[in-house]
Amino acid sequence: MEKSVGIIDTTLRDGHQCLWATRMTTAHMLPIAEKMDQAGFDQIDLAGTIQFDVCVRYLKEDPWERVRLMRERIKNTPLRSLVRSKNIASFDFLPDDIIALWVERLVANGFRVVGAFDGLNDVENMLATTRVSKALGVHTFGALSYSLSPVHTDELYVETAKKLVASGTVDAIMLKDAGGLLTVDRIRTLVPALKKVLGKIPLEIHGHCLTGIAPLMYLEAVRLGADQLHTSIAPLANGAAQPSFQNIAKNLRLQGYKINVNDALIDEVGEHFRKIAEIEGKPIGEILEYNGFHYEHQIPGGMLSNFRSQLAQAGISDKFDELLEECARVRQELGYPIMITPFAQFVGTQAVLNVLHGDRYRVVPNEIKKYALGYYGKLLAPIEPSVLDRIVENGSKHIALKPVPLEPGVNALRKKYPNASDDERLLRYMFAGSQVDDMLAAGAMKTSYTFDHPITSLIKEFSKRPKIGRIYISKPGLKLDITGHN
């Protein structure tokens, strides 16, 4: 019998997060939403917490309204959301009841798949979400955050998967390779080991194309029993994003797998986003070549440019290589955290401070001290004792040595904003200052997208009217004068 492979579409979440800095607007999505719903995906990933963040702060769109509008159009395919650890959009942990309310509102607004990941693979941090989503009756998943280090062994992932399964709160396990590091070789040991402990629970593969390997890694993962793949629709695929649906489907079908997705609809969706990219001047996903350097430091691209400016301002641009080495050393000393937000910032910033000041760990950011003391979950490996001493000694004295359990936050939040909805309260909780007010002041978001420039539409209309001999329009900023033949 032909084995079928399920596809989880990431175009509307990770695709533009990786390629358009998360700047896809609701108006870009809505016109094509129905076609995506009909395409045949197992799930459509719509929002992690970064999408909420960018909606509020940069696009001035109500993210909850985006979800509702998409849910009106996407009636068959479950919409998916991803929660980050116990901190959602901040670095510091939020009280459990705030996380619970967040998950409740995700479901109430239309998500039918809600899961979580944690950079440290601390299962407790994920269960804060999955316990609630499971109780609400939606499909749930827990993630294995893949990284490369002496502590990121197959055993670590197997143990994490076992704990997630034993919790009884996950319907699927997502192998999440945010850094685009997974190789074909590693997948050959990792997938069989995971399949053994997962039983009937499906294994999803989520890769990134940063080193060009992910499309091949996907094919091998499927051969070894992976059940669902995360893909994006080209041209919003490849580059730093997921492999393209088009490429993966073609190659899997060639190998005899069944992919129940309608290619003609996918072509239309791809064309839609290609046109928007062209009009908005946004990049499309380029196919990247293998780059061995990526495996040396695992530092996100955005951080490398910050490094360069930090060193330049201090007049020590020549220390760039030293800084990369310092990153590797700090990461080791801190117990090999994964190099994604927020841990990449922890390692990178501490490395910059160490190089700038010569004296290592003399200046210690608050978050580093909290991390070292277990505020963000159980560490993957103990911190080197001499380093831990310096962090404790030189970090802010106002950080308690033992994490203090967080007070519940929902009642106080409701009291603080008595007339707001829970949706709005949660946004106000996460986005301080006037950010939510500014978003609301921007008014209703745009829900339609005009591909033609208004002038182009106008001329098209005029050319359909041959009886008009001359058209003259003048207003401030615009003068249009067309003379016909007759």
Added chain:
Amino acid sequence: MADRDLSYQDLLNIIRLVEESPEFSEFKLEYGDIKINLRKSSAGVMSAPEPLDIPVDVKPKVMQVTNHSESIELVKSSTTMVPEGMIGIKSPMVGSFYRSPEPGAPPFIEIGSTVNPDSTVCIIEVMKLMNSLPAGVNGTISEILVSDGDPVEYGQILVLIKPS
């Protein structure tokens, strides 16, 4: 209507539409800074009767507000000038200066506040990480040289403390 810039692709589309339309013989458009004149010759081939005048984006979209050399000068002078008998709290790296632990909260210090070595005087935010800077000495805050939220340079002096 003038809410969207005409891109290069928009211009090409417009020219193509005029060219393909059997009905148009002459076409003039002024849109913001852009002026286009097109006339079809009798054979239907387009020519530009007057020099094609397309000053696309003559005005830079973003005005550079800070004069860079000047701001660097300012930084240099402020990094070197710690008055006699004062201690200067320097920024450990390039970042943003904050006077309070979170927006709306009372500031850590005001001019005249007494501090001890562990008192936090301000926060420097880098890549969303918060660096609480301690006073390092017993003393009184004499001057706060940077405004809340301002970007600061590496080594820039932020606060002056008169040790007691």
